[in-house]
Structures are given as C-alpha cells and as structure tokens.
Amino acid sequence: MAKKNPDTERESLYSNLDKMSTNELLSNINKEDKKVADIIEKQIPNIEKLVDVIVSKMKLGGRLFYIGAGTSGRIGILDASECPPTFGVPDNWIIGLIAGGDSAIRKAVENAEDDIDQAWRDLLAYDISPLDVVIGIAASGNTPYVIGGLKKARENHIVTGSIACNSDSLISKQAEYPIELIVGPEFLTGSTRMKAGTSQKLVLNMISTSIMIKLGRIYGNKMIDMQLSNKKLVKRGVEMIVEELHVSKKLASELLKKHKSVRAVLLAENKNLQI
Structure with a gap:
C-alpha cells in the first residue's frame, strides 16, 4: 500500500x-x-x-x-x-x-x-x-x-x-x-x-x-527590561514609571535617563517592590 x-x-x-x-x-x-x-x-x-x-x-x-x-x-x-x-x-x-x-x-x-x-x-x-x-x-x-x-x-x-x-x-x-x-x-x-x-x-x-x-523578566504585565532603543519604547518606559511610582512624566523621564532601564528606576525609587 x-x-x-x-x-x-x-x-x-x-x-x-x-x-x-x-x-x-x-x-x-x-x-x-x-x-x-x-x-x-x-x-x-x-x-x-x-x-x-x-x-x-x-x-x-x-x-x-x-x-x-x-x-x-x-x-x-x-x-x-x-x-x-x-x-x-x-x-x-x-x-x-x-x-x-x-x-x-x-x-x-x-x-x-x-x-x-x-x-x-x-x-x-x-x-x-x-x-x-x-x-x-x-x-x-x-x-x-x-x-x-x-x-x-x-x-x-x-x-x-x-x-x-x-x-x-x-x-x-x-x-x-x-x-x-x-x-x-x-x-x-x-x-x-x-x-x-x-x-x-x-x-x-x-x-x-x-x-x-x-524567569522574572517582567513585572506584573509590563516589559520592564526592554531595551530602550527608540523614542516609542522610551515613551512606553516613561509611562510605566509614571503608572507605578505616581510621579510626573518629567520626573519619570529624568529617572529613566539616569538609571537606563525601567527595572533599575523601580528598584532605586521603591525599595519595597518585589521584582
């Protein structure tokens, strides 16, 4: 057959x-x-x-x-x-x-x-x-x-x-x-x-x-470790920080420039976060 x-x-x-x-x-x-x-x-x-x-x-x-x-x-x-x-x-x-x-x-x-x-x-x-x-x-x-x-x-x-x-x-x-x-x-x-x-x-x-x-590469439902390789992703990162830390967009942008990643900002600014 x-x-x-x-x-x-x-x-x-x-x-x-x-x-x-x-x-x-x-x-x-x-x-x-x-x-x-x-x-x-x-x-x-x-x-x-x-x-x-x-x-x-x-x-x-x-x-x-x-x-x-x-x-x-x-x-x-x-x-x-x-x-x-x-x-x-x-x-x-x-x-x-x-x-x-x-x-x-x-x-x-x-x-x-x-x-x-x-x-x-x-x-x-x-x-x-x-x-x-x-x-x-x-x-x-x-x-x-x-x-x-x-x-x-x-x-x-x-x-x-x-x-x-x-x-x-x-x-x-x-x-x-x-x-x-x-x-x-x-x-x-x-x-x-x-x-x-x-x-x-x-x-x-x-x-x-x-x-x-x-493996812990996100927080909640957010990509906090994403590479900030363009303006769109930087804007998204700023919005994540605003939402999580309840700060202004201006301060969130400054923090992101300083720490280079959303995760680093969240860890530096809120020691109680479990991420």
Missing part, C-alpha cells in the same frame, strides 16, 4: 485559486488561518511540559536553541532575535540556527537541509552542553538537518523538543517533548509558510514569552 501524503503536502481544500476574486482569496485564507489557534490549544499540555523543563535548565545557566531549515529556521531565528530587545536578556540565552547558515535567512541555500550532520556541527560551535535544550522545528517533521541535530543532542544527554505539522513525524520520534500541530492541507497546496508557519510562530511566541515571565 502506498504511503499516505503528509498532511502538509495534501491537496488544498480549494480549487481554481487563479479564478478567485481578491475577496475570495483573502476570505478563504482567513478561513484556514482561523483553524490554527484551536489546533494549538489541544497541544497546550505538551507545550507546558516543554516550557517547564526549559525553565528548569535555564535557571541552572542553560540556553535554548532552535534548529530548523527554510521557513521553520527563519521563524526560530525571528523568535530568538526578539527576546533581547523585549526582555533585556543576553543574545546567547535563546539562539536560532538555520540550515545553510545566516545567508539562508534571506535566500534559500541549495541542499542545506539535507545534511544530517550539519546541525550538530552548528550546535558544537556554541559549546552546547547538557544544561541546554534543543527544539527542532520542521513543518514536514522529516527534515534531515533537524533529525540529525535532535538525534545527536539526545545521544549527548541534552533535552530535546520538536514542533512538527504532521503526525508521527521523524523529529517527533527523536524528541523527548514533541509538539505536533496538525493544521492540515495549506490553502496553496504545499505552501507551509502559511498555516504551518503561522502555527509554529504562535507556539514559539508562547514558549519564549512564558519562559521569560517565569
């Missing part, structure tokens, strides 16, 4: 896309996208287990690595790169690696994802250790670059997680904490940059944000 096509490669539920009006195209894409959040909800128990083990490792000094190819690799790099400005953490706490190296972020590198040994070489360049966690990301769940990286990580007693969009995928078999987001066929057949990519991005948002909150 022929093996069934993976869900991500199955024929679109929609035909004659080239005959649709703009409104029909947008409405039908949106109809498919609406399915993603409900599918993720079913995976929350698995995501929870992975988040908790990552937090336990990072409290001991470990790091989180994402490995992926193509769209999946780019999504991992995007999530990792947004953590330092959002939470004020070093850029080596969460690291995204993509098959083919940094040049593959903007342009596809031929056959890069097919090298089953390269991910481990990439991880070794960061002196990976059993304190760390590796999450492999692949919509198909069968990318050799990711499979090889997870396999070697497990052999070296490193905690592994995975995010795939097909059931019983090969990366799920290599991961201790697998997450499978079965979003079904794409609106444009096989274009996993759509629902599959969206589901991966949403889950990485959940993972990294939850980790940072549990």
Whole structure:
C-alpha cells in the first residue's frame, strides 16, 4: 500500500485559486488561518511540559536553541532575535540556527537541509552542553538537518523538543517533548509558510514569552527590561514609571535617563517592590 501524503503536502481544500476574486482569496485564507489557534490549544499540555523543563535548565545557566531549515529556521531565528530587545536578556540565552547558515535567512541555500550532520556541527560551535535544550522545528517533521541535530543532542544527554505539522513525524520520534500541530492541507497546496508557519510562530511566541515571565523578566504585565532603543519604547518606559511610582512624566523621564532601564528606576525609587 502506498504511503499516505503528509498532511502538509495534501491537496488544498480549494480549487481554481487563479479564478478567485481578491475577496475570495483573502476570505478563504482567513478561513484556514482561523483553524490554527484551536489546533494549538489541544497541544497546550505538551507545550507546558516543554516550557517547564526549559525553565528548569535555564535557571541552572542553560540556553535554548532552535534548529530548523527554510521557513521553520527563519521563524526560530525571528523568535530568538526578539527576546533581547523585549526582555533585556543576553543574545546567547535563546539562539536560532538555520540550515545553510545566516545567508539562508534571506535566500534559500541549495541542499542545506539535507545534511544530517550539519546541525550538530552548528550546535558544537556554541559549546552546547547538557544544561541546554534543543527544539527542532520542521513543518514536514522529516527534515534531515533537524533529525540529525535532535538525534545527536539526545545521544549527548541534552533535552530535546520538536514542533512538527504532521503526525508521527521523524523529529517527533527523536524528541523527548514533541509538539505536533496538525493544521492540515495549506490553502496553496504545499505552501507551509502559511498555516504551518503561522502555527509554529504562535507556539514559539508562547514558549519564549512564558519562559521569560517565569524567569522574572517582567513585572506584573509590563516589559520592564526592554531595551530602550527608540523614542516609542522610551515613551512606553516613561509611562510605566509614571503608572507605578505616581510621579510626573518629567520626573519619570529624568529617572529613566539616569538609571537606563525601567527595572533599575523601580528598584532605586521603591525599595519595597518585589521584582
């Protein structure tokens, strides 16, 4: 019996896309996208287990690595790169690696994802250790670059997680904490940059944000450690200080200039705060 096509490669539920009006195209894409959040909800128990083990490792000094190819690799790099400005953490706490190296972020590198040994070489360049966690990301769940990286990580007693969009995928078999987001066929057949990519991005948002909150990188619901890299963020920081300390905007601005971060201002001006 022929093996069934993976869900991500199955024929679109929609035909004659080239005959649709703009409104029909947008409405039908949106109809498919609406399915993603409900599918993720079913995976929350698995995501929870992975988040908790990552937090336990990072409290001991470990790091989180994402490995992926193509769209999946780019999504991992995007999530990792947004953590330092959002939470004020070093850029080596969460690291995204993509098959083919940094040049593959903007342009596809031929056959890069097919090298089953390269991910481990990439991880070794960061002196990976059993304190760390590796999450492999692949919509198909069968990318050799990711499979090889997870396999070697497990052999070296490193905690592994995975995010795939097909059931019983090969990366799920290599991961201790697998997450499978079965979003079904794409609106444009096989274009996993759509629902599959969206589901991966949403889950990485959940993972990294939850980790940072549990590691104490926020206060209440505020990003008190964000990097003040533009006027908008400085304004947001001033507003946080005004709200928390009940001071004027002028004084809040002066305090922020002096202490360089919202957290530093709050600690300096209110010794009773538990942050």
